[in-house]
Structure formats: C-alpha cells, structure tokens
Amino acid sequence: MAMTLSSIVPWGRSFQEYIDMFALSEQDLAGKILGCGDGPASFNSEVTRRGGYVISIDPIYEFATQDINNRIQETFDVILQQVQDNQDDYVWDRIPSVQALGETRMASMQMFLDDYDQGKSDRRYLPASLPEIPFEDSSFDLALCSHLLLLYGDRLSFEFHQQALQSMMRVAHDARIFPLVQLDGTRSPYLDALLEWYPSQGWIASVETVPYEFQRGGHEMLRLCRSR
Secondary structure (H helix, E strand, O other): OOOOOOOOOOOOOOHHHHHHHOOOOHHHHOOEEEEEOOOOOOHHHHHHHOOOEEEEEOHHHHOOHHHHHHHHHHHHHHHHHHHHHOHHHEOOOOOOOHHHHHHHHHHHHHHHHHHHHHHHHOOOEEOOOOOOOOOOOOOEEEEEEEOOOOOOOOOOOHHHHHHHHHHHHHHEEEEEEEOOEOOOOOEOOOHHHHHHHHHHHOEEEEEEEOOOOOEOOOOEEEEEEEOO
C-alpha cells in the first residue's frame, strides 16, 4: 500500500535537506532565492540567520502562527502512520527510523514557527500560491519548489504545472523542482511531456541526480535555465 494523502499537507524540511535536495552551492546561497510552497520549512529561517536572502510564498502564510501549528498537529500523526505503514518505500540511512523522522520534521517546523511572526513582519513569508507569483520579472536568481510540483500529479493538472513553471522562470533565472516522483513513488507522468515542452519556452532543462534520497527513487531534481 503506497502513501496517499487527502490534501496537500504542511510538512517542513530543514536547511540541510534543501541544500541536498537542490544541490545548492555557496554561490546559490549568496543570491536572491524564492521558495515556492515552502510551508513550515526552516530553510528561510536558517538562511536568514546566515545572512542570506530568501522569500517564501505559500497560501498557509495567510494564517496566524497558532493556526498553522494547529494544522501541523492535526496532520503530524497521520503522516507518520502512513510512513510507518509504508516503510519499505523509504531509505533509512540519513534518518534511521520513523520516530527520528518525526523528531527531525518537528524540529524544522518548530524553527519555522519560532521565526514566523518576525518573518511575516519582514515580508519574508508572503501568502501567495502557484501558479501566480506576485513579483516583477527577474526579481530572483533562483526559484525552488520542494515536494509540491510533480509530487501531487493526481490533483495538480498538467496545465497547472506549465503555468507554475512559466511563473517561476519569469521571476528567476534558474528554477529547481524536487522530487520527480509522486507520493506513491512512481515517476511523475507529466515529466516527459514537460521535457518536450520546455524548448518552446526558450529554456534548457536537465534532470540531475542530487545527494538526497528519502522517498525511494526520489533522488533527482528538475533544473530549468534560460537559454536566451
């Protein structure tokens, strides 16, 4: 039985996981970064503490800290139970157990919650959602999307993906999407069609192996760059 979720859920990942998922270099971290659908990840908080520049957009940033925390608490045990029921679908080297996964994810999400009010005041957390991005063209060096595009192919259409990627490439010179598999571990059915479509947009597309794999088979990112 593969993992299934009835909705897109808040599930935060850490700075180091972003580094590994997106093969981020020191040069990448020195630029202006947009996180699309970051949810309760700690990446923004941790990069900001290091003196970097990140803006995160997500519809959950419309809500207050306690409301987001309530949603995390509502879904936390459900997600862990699904992982427990499907342990063979995951690689248990970096994270050794389901209990350790819960502790790791909660630590990242608590770091986000602790930073959220200040980040809202600083306009680092903005309530917006793909495919619309409320920034001018070329506002960022890099746009990232973790565990949203391609993962939820059963509820986000091919046209949504096209529009979302057009928006990411409008505001950034480089866009990266991770992972390329769906919740059930199968490769996204949209990927091949998207790879055929990208050249018409004037983009160079590549599928790159990254130093991260938790969901089995989820060790690749899609990278888009402008060719003109």
